[in-house]
Amino acid sequence: MPGILYPTQIKYLKQFKKDEDPLITEMEQYAKEHNVPILSWHSAAFLEQVISMINPKRVLEIGTAIAYSTIRIAKVLKKKSVIHTIEMSEDNAIIAKENIEKSGLVDKIDLKIGNALSIMPQLQKKYDLIFLDADKEDYKRLFDYSMILLKRGGVIFVDNLLWHGLAATKKVPKEYKISTKFIREFNKVFMNQPNLTSTILPIGDGIGLGIKK
Numbered sequence: 001m002p003g004i005l006y007p008t009q010i011k012y013l014k015q016f017k018k019d020e021d022p023l024i025t026e027m028e029q030y031a032k033e034h035n036v037p038i039l040s041w042h043s044a045a046f047l048e049q050v051i052s053m054i055n056p057k058r059v060l061e062i063g064t065a066i067a068y069s070t071i072r073i074a075k076v077l078k079k080k081s082v083i084h085t086i087e088m089s090e091d092n093a094i095i096a097k098e099n100i101e102k103s104g105l106v107d108k109i110d111l112k113i114g115n116a117l118s119i120m121p122q123l124q125k126k127y128d129l130i131f132l133d134a135d136k137e138d139y140k141r142l143f144d145y146s147m148i149l150l151k152r153g154g155v156i157f158v159d160n161l162l163w164h165g166l167a168a169t170k171k172v173p174k175e176y177k178i179s180t181k182f183i184r185e186f187n188k189v190f191m192n193q194p195n196l197t198s199t200i201l202p203i204g205d206g207i208g209l210g211i212k213k
């Protein structure tokens with residue numbers, strides 16, 4: 001699938017990609033070889049910047065996959081801050097667990113295995129930052145739970161809102177019609193949420209950034 005920028009722009013930006021530690025590079029390689037969708041390097045770098053700016057004490061991630069973004073987030077969290085991350089695929093969770101152990105950040109990361117739609121209603125304490133990166137058909141319901149769990153002044157960061165450019169394209173390939181419809185419907189909700197200041201940024205696959213009023 002194409003990206004949301006022209007290939008020349010992607011190539012130009014990529015020259016500024018920082019060398020990551022070997023585990024991060026290994027996970028990027030694993031994701032590429034096994035077709036695991038992970039946050040683009042550019043979105044991950046932006047998310048790290050947001051975390052450094054707001055210094056969240058409690059982070060919730062919905063959609064761990066192999067823990068690529070989880071570990072990148074945990075690495076920039078300050079001492080005593082934590083990330084809770086939810087993954088429903090048992091297979092992904094096994095690899096995520098291994099990577100978390102390798103990262104040496106076990107104390108900062110709490111991996112919860114199961115469907116976020118069942119786990120989120122059981123969570124009691126609120127979060128300073130929520131990163132939503134799960135199945136697109138669940139986005140609306142996961143977003144509703146996120147709004148309950150997000151503190152006032154907290155930040156929500158949502159991936160894939162331009163959906164490979166398809167959100168803004170008339171001719172959508174047949175196999176992407178349903179997912180594109182979900183993203184378009186979600187974007188309307190996200191941009192018109194009364195208790196959220198929201199924007200969609202053309203970074204990676206399109207990042208939604210919202211601040212709860």
Ligand SMILES: C[S@@+](CC[C@H](N)C(=O)[O-])C[C@H]1O[C@@H](n2cnc3c(N)ncnc32)[C@H](O)[C@@H]1O
Pocket residue numbers: 037038039062063064065066067068069070086087088089092114115116117133134135138
């Ligand atoms: C795009 S990947 C996450 C990538 C990861 N955030 C990263 O950037 O490294 C989405 C993951 O969310 C998981 N997922 C999708 N819907 C979910 C749900 N309702 N509850 C928990 N996990 C879910 C999928 O199994 C998949 O591993």
